[in-house]
Amino acid sequence: MLTGKINRTDETPAIVVRNVSKEFVIPHEKRTTLFENIKGIFSPPSYEKFTALKNVDFVVERGESVGIIGDNGSGKSTLLKIIAKILRPTTGSVEVNGKITPFLELGVGFQPDLTAKENIEVYSTIMGISRKDIAKNIDNVLDFAGMSKFRDTKLKNFSSGMQVRLAFATAIQSTPDILLVDEVLAVGDIDFQQKCLDIFTNYKKQGITMVFVSHDLSAVRRFCDKTLLLKNGKVVAFGKTSEIIDKYVYGAKTEEIAPENITHKESDAPGNSIASGLQQETDKKQMEVDGRWGNHKIVISDVQLFDKYGHQNNKISTGDSLTIKIHYTAHEPIQEPVFGIIISSDNDILCYGTNTDIEGLDLGTVSGNGSIDIVIPFMPLLNGKFYITVAAHSKNNVTYDWLDKKYYFTVINTGRKIGMTNIKSEWIIV
Numbered sequence: 278m279l280t281g282k283i284n285r286t287d288e289t290p291a292i293v294v295r296n297v298s299k300e301f302v303i304p305h306e307k308r309t310t311l312f313e314n315i316k317g318i319f320s321p322p323s324y325e326k327f328t329a330l331k332n333v334d335f336v337v338e339r340g341e342s343v344g345i346i347g348d349n350g351s352g353k354s355t356l357l358k359i360i361a362k363i364l365r366p367t368t369g370s371v372e373v374n375g376k377i378t379p380f381l382e383l384g385v386g387f388q389p390d391l392t393a394k395e396n397i398e399v400y401s402t403i404m405g406i407s408r409k410d411i412a413k414n415i416d417n418v419l420d421f422a423g424m425s426k427f428r429d430t431k432l433k434n435f436s437s438g439m440q441v442r443l444a445f446a447t448a449i450q451s452t453p454d455i456l457l458v459d460e461v462l463a464v465g466d467i468d469f470q471q472k473c474l475d476i477f478t479n480y481k482k483q484g485i486t487m488v489f490v491s492h493d494l495s496a497v498r499r500f501c502d503k504t505l506l507l508k509n510g511k512v513v514a515f516g517k518t519s520e521i522i523d524k525y526v527y528g529a530k531t532e533e534i535a536p537e538n539i540t541h542k543e544s545d546a547p548g549n550s551i552a553s554g555l556q557q558e559t560d561k562k563q564m565e566v567d568g569r570w571g572n573h574k575i576v577i578s579d580v581q582l583f584d585k586y587g588h589q590n591n592k593i594s595t596g597d598s599l600t601i602k603i604h605y606t607a608h609e610p611i612q613e614p615v616f617g618i619i620i621s622s623d624n625d626i627l628c629y630g631t632n633t634d635i636e637g638l639d640l641g642t643v644s645g646n647g648s649i650d651i652v653i654p655f656m657p658l659l660n661g662k663f664y665i666t667v668a669a670h671s672k673n674n675v676t677y678d679w680l681d682k683k684y685y686f687t688v689i690n691t692g693r694k695i696g697m698t699n700i701k702s703e704w705i706i707v
């Protein structure tokens with residue numbers, strides 16, 4: 278829908294955020310009834326202040342695409358709203374040089390009792406588009422939103438995702454100067470997301486300045502020259518996107534991974550199907566306590582996970598290495614024990630299992646304390662939370678210790694491939 282390259286000769290930065298802090302005032306109680314209001318005369322209302330942003334300082338140069346990433350509640354949307362002038366900073370200042378188009382809270386202003394077509398007309402009029410152009414664009418907008426057949430359907434009959442799609446399609450009719458985008462990719466199916474990404478690519482080619490809040494790190498990696506990492510309202514880092522994503526994934530404080538800290542209830546566990554065939558039933562019935570069983574001649578005392586930097590961490594990027602260190606105590610000399618792991622997904626799909634016997638490793642006789650590492654040099658899993666089962670057993674399957682899905686790690690997809698796992702493939706042009 279957009280043509281032509283924006284002519285930029287001005288060297289002034291597009292956005293200058295200087296020392297911005299934002300405090301929200303949260304009342305402790307809400308007075309709704311007359312009685313509560315009369316009572317309130319004698320007890321003044323109490324408030325709590327919450328600092329959502331603290332001394333945020335950065336500059337977006339013209340034509341740059343800047344990502345804002347961080348955990349939930351870190352202040353990303355608040356910062357974007359302050360840049361868009363929807364919210365005022367408590368202290369500090371924001372200077373914007375250019376016409377800003379915020380793709381935030383898309384669809385605010387849409388009327389539930391108007392049809393899709395009527396809403397496009399109203400929204401486009403507010404955006405300052407001429408009647409002639411609106412009439413010319415309507416089919417394109419509906420087509421982009423994938424809603425051509427709902428032209429005369431009232432908005433209230435659409436899902437919230439459909440409404441955002443319609444609003445996005447309507448909003449991209451005018452050429453932005455500085456574009457602020459908040460999580461628009463979170464709505465819509467893969468086709469719609471792809472269309473949005475194509476639009477952003479087009480904007481980028483035209484030199485439009487973009488600030489892009491997203492939890493989708495692969496989209497941030499693809500579009501953003503620079504990225505700002507927020508944590509608890511403060512800037513942790515600002516710089517080259519790949520370095521900041523690495524900082525986000527690996528720089529955060531290591532999560533606790535001890536079994537007792539895992540909020541994975543036994544009732545949630547989908548049973549021990551993966552154990553069947555690998556586990557002696559009688560042994561299991563006798564010994565099973567809270568997802569753990571075995572005769573404990575060898576006890577698995579701890580399991581630690583290490584990232585590519587050698588830091589204890591259970592959060593890694595896809596494609597990076599993960600080392601699982603199994604600490605054990607053999608209470609008597611045990612000949613040729615076998616150590617194994619099973620990795621299963623959050624929804625109990627068995628992803629991978631191996632053990633020292635399968636790998637042809639003879640451990641000889643073990644006794645006392647020891648540890649063994651399994652190194653995954655290239656994590657092929659793409660995204661999600663994965664549980665690890667760790668076991669020590671004999672070659673003929675007498676279980677010494679079995680910890681069923683007691684540990685977990687999270688893989689963050691920072692690339693562009695989709696699905697559960699990265700299947701090695703190559704394209705050949707024939």
Ligand SMILES: Nc1ncnc2c1ncn2[C@@H]1O[C@H](COP(=O)(O)OP(=O)(O)OP(=O)(O)O)[C@@H](O)[C@H]1O
Pocket residue numbers: 301302303327329347348349350351352353354355356
């Ligand atoms: N109007 C408000 N009044 C009080 N607190 C607010 C208000 N708006 C946001 N907050 C709080 O400020 C903090 C930052 O919120 P914000 O929405 O900016 O975070 P975010 O990083 O965008 O989170 P998410 O990734 O979940 O969208 C949160 O703790 C939120 O509860």
